[in-house]
Amino acid sequence: MTRDDVEARLARVLQRIEAAAGRAGRRPDDVEILPVTKGHPARAIEIVEELGLARIGENRVPEAEAKRSALGATPGVAWHLIGRLQRNKARRALRLFDVVESVDSVMLARTLSRIVEEERLGPAEVLVQVNPSGEAVKAGFAGESAVDAVREICALPGLRVRGLMAMAPFTDDEAVLRPVFRGAASLLARCRDEIPEFGGDVLSMGMSNDFEIAVEEGSTRLRLGTVLLGER
Ligand SMILES: *Cc1c(COP(=O)(O)O)cnc(C)c1O
Secondary structure (H helix, E strand, O other): OOHHHHHHHHHHHHHHHHHHHHHOOOOHHHOEEEEEOOOOOOHHHHHHHHOOOOEEEEOOHHHHHHHHHHHOOOOOOEEEEOOOOOHHHHHHHHHHOOEEEEEOOHHHHHHHHHHHHHOOOOOEEEEEEEOOOOOOOOOOEOHHHHHHHHHHHHOOOOEEEEEEEEOOOOOOOHHHHHHHHHHHHHHHHHHHHHOOOOOOOEEEOOOOOOHHHHHHOOOOEEEEOHHHHOOO
């Protein structure tokens, strides 16, 4: 992976986002890219930073720690945790990451809240992970339980709930993907309607194989690995 490679890939991705946004009557600027650097060397994070992308996503605490210590400070990028977080790694995660996108239980949210308070950190930015397809292998709150969970998590001190995160099943079948993304968008709308303390407007959904459909269905943040950085 070289910087030129990634720059060329980024240009194509931006064109595809623009086209998808156009089809849905959305502004391309309302969709941000979260480059997913997991499985790539630390250099990928520097490249992303050099290209002016404002954030990176990693899915495991130990891998992110190793990259953090290899790189030192990366003032140009916010670090997002996008993988499942075990509660016994919550403290390490809060030291490393600016955003935890994968809050998939109220217990985890309580643990994060408690650590933020104990360590007197500023509020932690989080997304609540939803699982609109109800697929058993996927983390996240399914359907109705999502709204109740968001309400509970919003009431915890030390957390700033910025929105929702969703993962679609691994398939290229649009007939499966589209309703999942639509379901996540409608959960976000319900949270905004029904929970006065919830001001979130981030909808993190869409990966390399399905991001155009996600844009058409209202995604505001695409988590892109392979399409941007190449095979892991
Ligand atoms: C790996 C990963 C991605 C990116 O996957 P690609 O298919 O390479 O774009 C996005 N979200 C999560 C949660 C991931 O673990």
